[in-house]
Amino acid sequence: MNILIMAAWLLLSGDGEHKGGLLDIDPGLIFWTVITFSLLLLLLGKFAWGPIVKTLQEREEKIKNSLEEAEKARRDAESLMAKNNEVLAQAERDAQDIARKAKEAADRLKGEIAEQAKLEASKLIENAKKEIENEKNSALLSLRQQVTEMAVGAAGKIISANLDAGKHKQLVDDFIRQMPSQN
Amino acid sequence: MITRFFQEPQTGEAAEKVDIGGTILHHITNSHELELPIVGVVKLPHFDPIHIGGLTVDLSPTKHVVMMWFVAVLLVLVFGLIARPRLVPRGLYNFLESIVVFIREEVVRPNFGELTDRYINYFLTIFWFILFMNLLGLIPYGATATGNIAVTATLAVITFLVTQYTAIRSQGLGGFLKHLTGGVHWMLWPIMVPVELVGLFTKPFALAVRLFANMTAGHVVILSLLGLIFVLKTYFVAPVSIAFALFIYVLELFVGFLQAYIFTMLSALFIGMGLHHAHEEHGTAH
Numbered sequence: 086m087n088i089l090i091m092a093a094w095l096l097l098s099g100d101g102e103h104k105g106g107l108l109d110i111d112p113g114l115i116f117w118t119v120i121t122f123s124l125l126l127l128l129l130g131k132f133a134w135g136p137i138v139k140t141l142q143e144r145e146e147k148i149k150n151s152l153e154e155a156e157k158a159r160r161d162a163e164s165l166m167a168k169n170n171e172v173l174a175q176a177e178r179d180a181q182d183i184a185r186k187a188k189e190a191a192d193r194l195k196g197e198i199a200e201q202a203k204l205e206a207s208k209l210i211e212n213a214k215k216e217i218e219n220e221k222n223s224a225l226l227s228l229r230q231q232v233t234e235m236a237v238g239a240a241g242k243i244i245s246a247n248l249d250a251g252k253h254k255q256l257v258d259d260f261i262r263q264m265p266s267q268n
Numbered sequence: 269m270i271t272r273f274f275q276e277p278q279t280g281e282a283a284e285k286v287d288i289g290g291t292i293l294h295h296i297t298n299s300h301e302l303e304l305p306i307v308g309v310v311k312l313p314h315f316d317p318i319h320i321g322g323l324t325v326d327l328s329p330t331k332h333v334v335m336m337w338f339v340a341v342l343l344v345l346v347f348g349l350i351a352r353p354r355l356v357p358r359g360l361y362n363f364l365e366s367i368v369v370f371i372r373e374e375v376v377r378p379n380f381g382e383l384t385d386r387y388i389n390y391f392l393t394i395f396w397f398i399l400f401m402n403l404l405g406l407i408p409y410g411a412t413a414t415g416n417i418a419v420t421a422t423l424a425v426i427t428f429l430v431t432q433y434t435a436i437r438s439q440g441l442g443g444f445l446k447h448l449t450g451g452v453h454w455m456l457w458p459i460m461v462p463v464e465l466v467g468l469f470t471k472p473f474a475l476a477v478r479l480f481a482n483m484t485a486g487h488v489v490i491l492s493l494l495g496l497i498f499v500l501k502t503y504f505v506a507p508v509s510i511a512f513a514l515f516i517y518v519l520e521l522f523v524g525f526l527q528a529y530i531f532t533m534l535s536a537l538f539i540g541m542g543l544h545h546a547h548e549e550h551g552t553a554h
Contacts, residue, residue: 105483107297113326114298115319117333118422125340125397130389133347138385139369140353169328207545 235264288495296415296487298330303409319330327499332413339400339413347396370377371395375533379540387539390430395532402483402524406517414527415483417476424476427535432470435542444542471538475531 239260302310312334317326331336352360376391377384398414403410414421436444448468450460493513497506 097404107293108417109297109299109414109422110321110328111416112418113325114330114332114416114418115422116325117329117336118419119426121333121336121340122393122397122426125343125391126393128344129396133346134368134389135349137353137365138372138388140326140355141365141369141372142385144355157336193316257385 235260286498288408288492288499292488293492295491296412296484298332299414300328300330302331302334312354318405331411332416332419334421335401335404335411335413339360339397339404343396343400360524368392371532375529379536380543383543387536391532391536394427394535396422398531399525399528403521403527405483405487406520406524412487414479414481415487418479420480420483422473423479423531424472427475427478427538428469428472430535431538431542432468434539437541441458471534479527479531482523486516486523489516490520512528 242256242260272498300314301311302312304310312329312331315326315328317324319325346360347364349365353365354361357365370393372384372388375395378389380387401413401419404410405415432444435447439447448461448464449457450464451462493509495518496509497503
């Protein structure tokens with residue numbers, strides 16, 4: 086196959102009418118292509134591709150680092166939030182506990198106070214009843230004494246005074262008049 | 269480029285004497301003169317050929333040599349001075365860098381892996397060199413250096429030499445020779461070795477011809493379409509010719525990028541293949 090192509094090549098390049106046929110290989114051009122390409126490879130390699138590739142590598146590194154850092158920051162934030170949530174939940178639980186305990190204590194206290202108040206009230210009532218009883222007794226006693234005295238006085242007066250009808254009536258009236266003042 | 273084309277029918281005494289074939293060939297082949305805007309045709313200096321052994325080498329600069337130098341200077345200017353690398357890319361550098369990254373990540377890395385940055389200079393240089401030569405042939409007064417078989421063949425031979433050098437260095441001479449046997453029984457070697465040897469040389473040959481033919485064909489088609497106007501000697505064909513020529517021109521822009529990419533990609537593939545045999549089981553990756 087190569088031989089066929091070579092033959093076709095020779096045929097085409099053998100066009101003598103034009104100086105430089107389409108398929109003529111000019112050695113000078115080969116020389117200059119090699120020189121130009123080599124120089125370009127050296128120059129661009131040093132001044133263009135080197136810095137560009139270095140920049141690309143730097144950028145890759147930077148993006149990689151940034152992503153890693155962002156991931157780390159995200160993880161940190163997540164763990165921090167979890168911790169915060171934990172603390173918050175604990176606080177809530179504590180608050181509920183405290184409220185419950187306080188309520189219990191208050192209830193207990195309320196019960197105690199009510200009990201005590203009831204007790205004291207009943208004691209007071211008891212005392213009052215006793216007092217009243219005592220007062221009543223002493224009043225009865227003094228009444229009895231006074232009634233006795235009055236009866237004795239009245240009897241003495243009846244005895245000492247004349248027992249006429251007018252006097253008698255006046256005596257009784259006096260006595261009755263005197264009664265409240267002597268009480 | 270175009271000016272000469274339109275001058276041709278006027279200079280000839282009779283309009284029938286228009287040499288379309290010669291004009292086309294003149295545009296795509298090398299010459300010792302430059303066609304510049306305003307200044308017109310400039311003769312390039314001519315030196316006496318040098319004799320090396322039996323070979324006569326004419327080292328005087330030609331149109332394609334000048335185009336190559338122009339491309340080289342342009343590349344050094346653009347990449348060395350104008351588009352300086354930045355960590356946060358911007359503007360022109362951003363655009364150029366995106367192509368550099370494409371070559372690095374999509375073309376070279378699949379073949380070289382960890383060794384990408386050790387070989388990257390070669391592929392970036394060859395890609396941009398070919399691309400700029402392809403594209404500069406598409407601007408007025410420009411010439412396509414890659415439309416010259418000597419240029420593409422030289423580049424292909426450079427890739428070939430790098431391929432063999434890399435293969436021998438990474439596999440050793442023994443491994444390299446063993447690869448030529450294709451891993452078959454020794455009785456089959458008389459068949460296998462020539463086949464492998466031919467395979468070795470067809471690769472750069474295909475590289476050279478593909479780039480050369482693609483670059484030449486587009487120009488020939490454009491010039492032929494425009495030539496139709498002069499061949500048919502009527503203005504009515506002009507709109508059609510120009511529309512088609514414009515279409516081919518835009519296609520050529522695409523082909524310019526495509527062929528630069530293909531040359532680079534195949535070079536990376538060939539060179540990378542020699543490298544891979546060192547790590548993989550012999551005979552599997554071919």
